[in-house]
Amino acid sequence: MKLTDHLKEEESLYIYSSYLRLLKQSLKELKKEDKEEVIQEVESHIYESVKELEGTTTESERLAIAFEKLGDVSEMISPIVADKTMEYASRSMHPVRLLMAFANNSGNRFRQFALLSMFSLFQLLSLLVIGLCIAKFFDPTVGLHIGDGGVFVLGTVDEDSAAKEILGYWIIPISAGMAFGCYWLAHSFLRFMKN
Amino acid sequence: MKGGPEEDFIYKWQSQVKKGLLEYIILLTLRKKTYYGYELIQDIKQLTLLEVAEGTIYPLLNRLKSEGLLDSKWVEMEAGIPRKYYSITAKGKKQVEQMKDFWTGLNARILKLV
Numbered sequence: 001m002k003l004t005d006h007l008k009e010e011e012s013l014y015i016y017s018s019y020l021r022l023l024k025q026s027l028k029e030l031k032k033e034d035k036e037e038v039i040q041e042v043e044s045h046i047y048e049s050v051k052e053l054e055g056t057t058t059e060s061e062r063l064a065i066a067f068e069k070l071g072d073v074s075e076m077i078s079p080i081v082a083d084k085t086m087e088y089a090s091r092s093m094h095p096v097r098l099l100m101a102f103a104n105n106s107g108n109r110f111r112q113f114a115l116l117s118m119f120s121l122f123q124l125l126s127l128l129v130i131g132l133c134i135a136k137f138f139d140p141t142v143g144l145h146i147g148d149g150g151v152f153v154l155g156t157v158d159e160d161s162a163a164k165e166i167l168g169y170w171i172i173p174i175s176a177g178m179a180f181g182c183y184w185l186a187h188s189f190l191r192f193m194k195n
Numbered sequence: 196m197k198g199g200p201e202e203d204f205i206y207k208w209q210s211q212v213k214k215g216l217l218e219y220i221i222l223l224t225l226r227k228k229t230y231y232g233y234e235l236i237q238d239i240k241q242l243t244l245l246e247v248a249e250g251t252i253y254p255l256l257n258r259l260k261s262e263g264l265l266d267s268k269w270v271e272m273e274a275g276i277p278r279k280y281y282s283i284t285a286k287g288k289k290q291v292e293q294m295k296d297f298w299t300g301l302n303a304r305i306l307k308l309v
Contacts, residue, residue, distance in 0.1 A: 001276055040269075040277070041232060041253065047276040048233035049249075071248025079254035087261060 011060040026077040126182035129175040222291040231278035
């Protein structure tokens, strides 16, 4: 049973639907089941609070008092969203979940920027090495070349260059391993932050 | 509650102490029986005279649950909306004992300074 089934006044229903919209908006980053659980618990709290004041004033006023006692929606929901997004990210390797966790768990703008930069760097590195794997299929000259004086070049070199490609098709599993390594670093960094 | 700089400082300090102690108070309260959110915050307010927004309790309950210190279950009510009851786990009981030892020791040391 929902709270709306218990509200009798039209004004109360209107006030509550506005509150519910705000609540749902604050919870939009959560998974459906978590979102529903939080809403159900808040509904249960408001119901108890309104019920306790029964007979004192109108239903809409009791509802307003319940909201006031509950406090700011954002203050109540932000820590829950931060914890949940961090929980999702530490369980999965999904890049969007990782980004959301970073965004929700950074104390200030500077820290948020620093964390996102570091995460983006790991992601960029992992994309670059994945790109290298794909390029190898289209152009066999792509690889790790060693030139005169021990200079390493990753990619392609001129045909007349004396540089020698040293990895061959091994570049594919090595790059894939490096991509996974970069991703793992981003993930470990997140777990470190959580702890 | 806010007044001059001195009152403002005290207000902020009190607010930090309350927030810092709330997790400990929740665990202590839940040692006695299972509670649903609304009932728990009412009892805490009554027993400790802490004035906190009622919504403050939910992020803490959520965190304590994800740390494995609390467990919860939904209970259907004959009339009204289902209630989510929280109970303390064995890990929670162990942690609260450690918190109690720390708090007792700290309090004793602070009292020596007073």
